[in-house]
Amino acid sequence: MLGRGEIAIVGAAETTQLGAIPGMSQIMLHADAALNAMADCGLKPKDIDGVACVGPMMPQQIAHYLGITPKWVDGTGVGGCSFMLHVRHAAAAIHAGYANTILITHGESGKSRINATPRPAEPESLNGQFEMPFGPFGPPTLFPIPVLRYMKTHGVTHEDLATVAVVQREWAAKNPRAMFRDPITVDDVLSSRMIAYPFRILQCCLVTDGGGALILTRSDRAKDFPTKPVYILGTGESVETTMVSQMEDFNYSRAFRVAGPTAIEAAGIDRKDVDHMMIYDAFAHLPLYGLEDLGFCKPGEAAGFIREGNTRPGGKLPLNTTGGGLSYTHTGMYGMFALQESVRQMRGTAPAQVPGAKVSVCHGVGGMFSASGTIVFSNERP
């Protein structure tokens, strides 16, 4: 069994630029982030012996492009939380002795679409037969489908769902690399352009170019690196269904309810010990589902928790401290950027640093509600 804090993140970086990066193709976004992460911890490609990235045939492309000869690879691709799963799988692989120093990369030309991953129609798939004929067109039409049911069940209002975006913009204002930093009000959100009722443009994530990379190794090697180690205390993962219509219940995510508590229990922490949290926010309802399904709020209470200011700067549970997918950046697979912010917070180097933060929970979602991964980090080894 993997020990708490046995594995650490010693290298972490995003791409040199975020936002619109028309001068780089997708594979170079991977490489730019990887080179920055290697520079962060003083490693060269020859020092890396494991590679994880998203997608079929991608580990070999990334390894070869960077000049790495891996003895362990992982191409798990379950959407935007794939990187949480990569961290989990990499920690287990290092524990097992399959590799010593693993590089996880993300690069996505989500906005400029240079060598971007195509999304072909699949009319024979179950989604293609039983969802696509009814007019879904990308995540804004699919991800929010459960939210009206959730609102009715719990009496959550449009103002509550606008408040999520308003609070996150407060965090974005503190992050120089955030794409949107100007303050917004509930009225601004509720008068912004309608995309897919009940969600308006300010409740939907950005579409950007960018990437990020992480380097993991055994914690007993961490002293050999110049960076402050960020220990992995616990991890969790699960999947449910790629068909949003077939989720077990629209009031929660079954995948969240497996991945989150699995990670928290493995970490051996109390929820009240958590100083900082990232919940992948492709759309404004996700922080509510995350807070509830991970047990930080009772069902139906997350909207009030946010409305009361608990997650904003100075609150007791700082959440999405970059501004999140709604305001910071969202390449298409945002999970890597949530992980990067947890690492910065644990290193004490975040632009909107939470003073004295020791434990960070980083929770990801992928492929609408189809997958989930959760990592609990600390800057103290148990």
Place this chain on the structure above:
Amino acid sequence: MIAPGRAKPKPTPETKHFWDGAKQGKLLLQRCGDTGKAYFPPRPFSPYTGTRNVSVFEASGKATLYSYVIHHRPVPGFTPPYAIAVVELEEGPRLMTNIVDCPQTPEALVLDMPLEVTFEAMDEEISLPFFRPAKGGK
């Protein structure tokens, strides 16, 4: 006939009976031989127990509105704003559909409103199951 441009489903060996049924105006579900519970989407075994002892049956066509979004951007084959809905069938399973014979507004689309199935043809091969407000209202 449905306006052209929509994504057209391509039946597989495991789903062909569903689309053949739809062409005849029948909403076909399957039932687990172990639990008696209905399930969807089609597959030749039960997602509840794994048994291959399953049967096909015609659903009542009655449903309630479980959740939806109203899309406001253009998509081939659709005139925005249009609702993408998930309905809960009387037999239990849920499915994605469109709500027809009803304004595509939050005021008209009320969660839990009673609905009934109706079929419209895309072409000679495929008819899609849509739902409309149940006759006689609530």
